[in-house]
Amino acid sequence: MNIELPHVGESVTEGTISRWLVSPGDRVEKYDPLVEVITDKVNMEVPSPASGTMSNILVEEGETVLMGAVIAEMEVEGEEPDAEAEESPAPGVADAPDIDRIGLLSKDIAPVGPTGSGGVIAPIDGDTPNRRRRYSPAVRRLAERHGIDLTLISGTGIDGRVTRADVQARVNAESRTAASAEPDEERVPLTPVRRAIALNMVRSSTEIPQAWSSVEVDVTHLVRLRKSIKDDFRDREGVNLTYLAFVLHAVAATLRENPLLNSSWGTDAIIMKRRINVGIAVAAPSGLVVPVIRDADRLTIAELAVAVDSLSERARAGKLALEDVQHGTFTVNNTGVLGSVTSRALVNPPQAAILTTEAIIKRPVVIDDAIAIRSIMNVGLTFDHRIVDGAEAGAFTASVKRLLEGIGLDTQV
Amino acid sequence: MIEAVRDAIREELARDERVFVLGEDVGRRGGVFLATDGFIEEFGENRIIDTPLAEASIAGIALGAALNGMRPIAEIQFADFIWPTFNQLLGEAAKARYGSNGKVSAPLVARTPYGGGVRGGLYHSQNVEAFFAHSPGLKVVAPATPYDAKGLLKSAVRDDDPVVFLEHKRTYRLVRGQVPDEEYTVPIGEAEVKIEGSHVSVITYGLMVHHCAEAARNLAQDDISVELVDLRTLAPMDRATVIDSVKKTGKALVVHEDTRTGGLGGEVAAVIAEEAFDHLDGPVVRLAGPDVPAMPFSPPLEAEFMLNTEKISAAIRRLASY
Known part of the structure; x- marks a missing residue:
């Protein structure tokens, strides 16, 4: 039977064979790991779909193939060697996503390209509505060969048509750094993770009109509370009680009260997500990853702390499973760990907003006309201005601020 | 351009005794465009043959001679009058090699001035190339420069198959270009x-x-x-x-x-x-x-x-x- 690279879910279209764990002739049991595969989101092991003997490996290590491509062949016990591959669903194929009907819609929305030609909103010419998106054979061929996304090119041909020269110019621009052969430059090939981040960030910055605001949060009480219980917490739970857990708790609660930011833009509708799955940005060795805490609004601060610890640990070790990074509805980015006091994050498409927590700094502040030393943390919110306006965004940050400032020594974690 | 054509014919006449020229006014008058000017004195009446105003005959004589081993260069005075040659050229010459399973061929050249822009009106301006190019077995050549005209005409004379050689009238005097003194040919079938x-x-x-x-x-x-x-x-x-x-x-x-x-x-x-x-x-x-x-x-x-x-x-x- 043929062994295919299993489809593993939303927006993952290809995988790179990292390491074969078996060789032709090897006997394997059903569910034995066969091969390690790198996708742009996670690394995974593909289990054997059946018991039998490996007969052929078709994709070498280092090669990148589309999901669904046949990567190896095996002789299954009790099956004639030449029999047609059976049509059993390959394990590893994600079951129907465990999100409700509205959430499913958002998956379909996600790959929709930028508006207008080259990501630029352009007036539609009534007489020639199609020429911009109709590509000549030469254009398609060139784009395919060099992996160029034609929707990102603004055409210079008649009626904005993308010409072969336009594609060639893009190819040249992309290879100029390489071809110039400057001895003091080095061309580092993109890793799948880097490529995914790049695409996502381009999509974010070209597709989403983003606005940003920031508030100061007085976390003096929070700092005190954490200080007083963190050692006990560590002994009891085995993980650090981080500020992030408190922030996540406040964010999830605010999203429940203020669900407009827990949504996606759907061109002719706003797609509200019923589950609150908050992603946390983690700097992994291979690049930024955003593991997701499912149903964050149902977790206590302590449970959030445990979840954060587990996810970031696995992220740093490169051991995240695909389901760990899927179905996020909102993102929190703790830029404060880097010492930042102000950062303007980019929304993580197709989500509606991203919240940053900055470094906690002791500052003199004026309270009731007296100067006091307080622990201050800036909280920033970048949001999709198509979905919400400043008023809702302001209400959101005000709520997070109120919840964090409302924490006292008696707050239950 | 016309000089290049004239030189090509003269050199081929001198090179190969089987080559001869026939057509209207090609002898005493030296051709209406003077492509064969002075040839009758140089090569004699047996090789430079003035014919009646009968294009079908010109092509027929050329075809018969070619089938019998000669290398005729037939001049059709204007392409506009080439239609009576259709049977000889398309019906017979084009099929000679194929129809005889390669035993005979018809190595004739039918030269003809064609094209407009010369105030020639209906009967001295026509373009005839598509009719001949449609017929497998005929080669059709239409040079643009003196160099190509000379080199291709020589190749046409030496070719074992019938060649319709089209010379645009307007290029005869308008187009000037370098032609080397030494012998050369331009291969037929190469753009x-x-x-x-x-x-x-x-x-x-x-x-x-x-x-x-x-x-x-x-x-x-x-x-x-x-x-x-x-x-x-x-x-x-x-x-x-x-x-x-x-x-x-x-x-x-x-x-x-x-x-x-x-x-x-x-x-x-x-x-x-x-x-x-x-x-x-x-x-x-x-x-x-x-x-x-x-x-x-x-x-x-x-x-x-x-x-x-x-x-x-x-x-x-x-x-x-x-």
Whole structure:
């Protein structure tokens, strides 16, 4: 039977064979790991779909193939060697996503390209509505060969048509750094993770009109509370009680009260997500990853702390499973760990907003006309201005601020 | 240009005793365009034969002589009067080798001045190439420059198959070019890239090569880079050179003075569509004479019929901006 690279879910279209764990002739049991595969989101092991003997490996290590491509062949016990591959669903194929009907819609929305030609909103010419998106054979061929996304090119041909020269110019621009052969430059090939981040960030910055605001949060009480219980917490739970857990708790609660930011833009509708799955940005060795805490609004601060610890640990070790990074509805980015006091994050498409927590700094502040030393943390919110306006965004940050400032020594974690 | 034709015939007459010339006014008058001027004195009446005004006979005599081992060069005074030769050329000469399973061939050359823009009116302006190029077994040559005319005419005389050799009247005196003193030939069946370029391939032949070249030079000032392909031989067509050029530029304009429908341009366009489709970055465009019955005699109407540098430039510009 043929062994295919299993489809593993939303927006993952290809995988790179990292390491074969078996060789032709090897006997394997059903569910034995066969091969390690790198996708742009996670690394995974593909289990054997059946018991039998490996007969052929078709994709070498280092090669990148589309999901669904046949990567190896095996002789299954009790099956004639030449029999047609059976049509059993390959394990590893994600079951129907465990999100409700509205959430499913958002998956379909996600790959929709930028508006207008080259990501630029352009007036539609009534007489020639199609020429911009109709590509000549030469254009398609060139784009395919060099992996160029034609929707990102603004055409210079008649009626904005993308010409072969336009594609060639893009190819040249992309290879100029390489071809110039400057001895003091080095061309580092993109890793799948880097490529995914790049695409996502381009999509974010070209597709989403983003606005940003920031508030100061007085976390003096929070700092005190954490200080007083963190050692006990560590002994009891085995993980650090981080500020992030408190922030996540406040964010999830605010999203429940203020669900407009827990949504996606759907061109002719706003797609509200019923589950609150908050992603946390983690700097992994291979690049930024955003593991997701499912149903964050149902977790206590302590449970959030445990979840954060587990996810970031696995992220740093490169051991995240695909389901760990899927179905996020909102993102929190703790830029404060880097010492930042102000950062303007980019929304993580197709989500509606991203919240940053900055470094906690002791500052003199004026309270009731007296100067006091307080622990201050800036909280920033970048949001999709198509979905919400400043008023809702302001209400959101005000709520997070109120919840964090409302924490006292008696707050239950 | 006419000197190049004359030199080619003279050199072939001197080189090979089997070569002889026949046609109307080719002897005493030296040909209406003086292509055989002085030949009757030089080679005698047996090799430079004045014929009656009977094109069917001219072609028939040439065919018979060719089948019997001679190398006739028949001059059809104007292409407009070539129609009576159809049976001899298409019906017989084209099929001689094929029909005899290779036992005999008809190595004749039918030279004829063709084309308009010379105030020739209905009967001295016609383009006849498409009729002959349609017939397998005939070779059809239409040079644009003195160099090509001389080299190709020599190849035509030496070719073992019948060749219709088309000389554009307007090039006779208008076109001047370098021709080497030493012996050379230009092979039949090879097109030539006359100007290299990268934006648009212009494929043409005959007089139009010169208008297209002028257009290419003018457009270069506007950074439109034209690759000019001179087919030179219309049948068998050099598909490879055409395809290579279109692969390079992605755009093709086919230009000919002959009328549009059923003209050579349609064949070139079809070849490109079949063999270079994946490389096309725009529609294959034909620029040709209008589908009217004949070249008008009225000068303004003739000017309207004929293609020129401006019309060609405009067409190239449009295609380049596509």
